Amino acid sequence: MNRTQNKVQQIPESDDIQKMDTQTEAFRHNRELRKLALNDDYLELIADLIAKTGEARTVDIACRLGVAQPTVTKVIARLKRxxxxxxxxxxxxxxTxxxxxxxxxAKHRHQIIVSFLMAMGVDPAIAEHDAEGxxxxxSTETLQAFMAFLDRI
Amino acid sequence: MNRTQNKVQQIPESDDIQKMDTQTEAFRHNRELRKLALNDDYLELIADLIAKTGEARTVDIACRLGVAQPTVTKVIARLKRxxxxxxxxxxxxxxTxxxxxxxxxAKHRHQIIVSFLMAMGVDPAIAEHDAEGxxxxxSTETLQAFMAFLDRI
DNA sequence: TACATATTATAGCAAGGGCTATATTTTGAA
DNA sequence: TTCAAAATATAGCCCTTGCTATAATATGTA
Structure with missing residues (x-):
């Protein structure tokens, strides 16, 4: 819990302290988001497979994600936990x-971002690809800004 | 190398095959990008520290990223390799x-995205935060679309 | 110079995602 | 119904990012 390296060495401007802390928070938060991204991918894909075929099979998930089947089994075990x-x-x-x-x-965000990128003149295939990442x-705020833009045009 | 699970179970429409393959590629690519994201974070931060203080110390990197010092040491060892x-x-x-x-x-992309999000009406602090992720x-194409938009307004 | 303090390195652990190889179970067709 | 093929599970590996605790080295000040 204690973080000895939090001691400040060269005293920064107070603005810099504020900026440092927010940046650190952003890093922390984004590391968290990187983990959750995988969950989103799996859950979104499972929902899609269920919608199309009535069920989501390990083999289909593996094929679509481009990973080996045991990898899927392991991630699914975690998602189950x-x-x-x-x-x-x-x-x-x-x-569940x-x-x-x-x-x-996730699907909602995805669709908005694809639409938004296309509205910005990005090629549909690339928009789809970038949206995935x-x-x-x-954030909700940025997503709302995108939606507001789509409404305006 | 061989991927037995690539066998297609229920024969999809040819459009779906195309879409599946591109989506699979997108997933693969984005998993790669998630790894590279950490490199970007470290390298961008090291550049920033060098610019400001003349050198990048482990302890400062750890503090700014919000991780423990041995974590930094280990990642730096990899970046060195x-x-x-x-x-x-x-x-x-x-x-190097x-x-x-x-x-x-990375810094270039970062700055453009922050400017772009702010131009979309996103609060500066949130723009900074979201841009980090x-x-x-x-992609280059999307970045160019953002730049084109910034030029237009 | 000497020594306390700050910094870095190392050891060792956990958890997670990736893989291959192989065992087990389901399923569909003969 | 039986049995081969398909699908799933399991074992066991690698690598990476996290962590804490502790050892080793640098640094600055008395």
Missing amino acids: EGMVISEPYRAIYL DAGRLIAEK IEHHV | EGMVISEPYRAIYL DAGRLIAEK IEHHV
């Missing part, structure tokens, strides 16, 4: 309410 | 040309 997902051995995977909520929010790092 | 950074035991850290290039590109996931 975290209450995002339901699954019985050798059976398909389904979402919590998981579905996250998936829906950006969607996990956009 | 990868030719991004130079350092002697118990001495400060400096950038390769590292400096990445830092400069978004900057690692924006």
